[in-house]
Amino acid sequence: MVQYSSRLDASFAALSDATRRGVVEQLWRGDASISELADRFHMTLTGMKKHVGVLEQAGLVTTQKIGRVRTCRLGRRDLDEEAAWIDGRRRVWNERFDALESVVEALKRKETSDGRDNG
């Protein structure tokens, strides 16, 4: 449970930055070196290394250094846990709205039948 929780902490934190989400989207299209990513996002190498480090910690990206080039690719971790958490919350939201709607419908029906009884 703690592991699950800290995985969610790390991945949601990693995704809370537009550049890091951009890096993930970029790596969908293919592997890229840190310097290619730095160029693409108009950042310094040091800045991009930090972002990639955060994504790597969260398991969303893996890197491999061959010679002087560090190549980044999408990590093995899918986002099933994050999707499940968010979908659970959306489901509850919808259920609450549906329940509210039923109550309103029941009240409407009651009002109509009361009106008929009294009319």
Next chain:
Amino acid sequence: MVQYSSRLDASFAALSDATRRGVVEQLWRGDASISELADRFHMTLTGMKKHVGVLEQAGLVTTQKIGRVRTCRLGRRDLDEEAAWIDGRRRVWNERFDALESVVEALKRKETSDGRDNG
């Protein structure tokens, strides 16, 4: 686009903390005051106020002060954008794995037929 992006920044950051996710889950079950939430999560009022502030900024929670009690409830914002972003990423992952599988299958078939041709 910038608005969309900063909404994602704020909500993913809000969700990157286990206490804040716990508060959202708690509010699924019903509204609660800040002090009830502080008790429940064994925190100081000040600490809980900060967490609720982060959730409120992200639109995930709304609060209303009546008299001396500030009541928290689930915000109006659903998590559709976050779900869409994550689902998009998962779809790409699956597509890439499917593509990889097709290549492996094609190679296997080629190998078998080459073996047959040469055998």
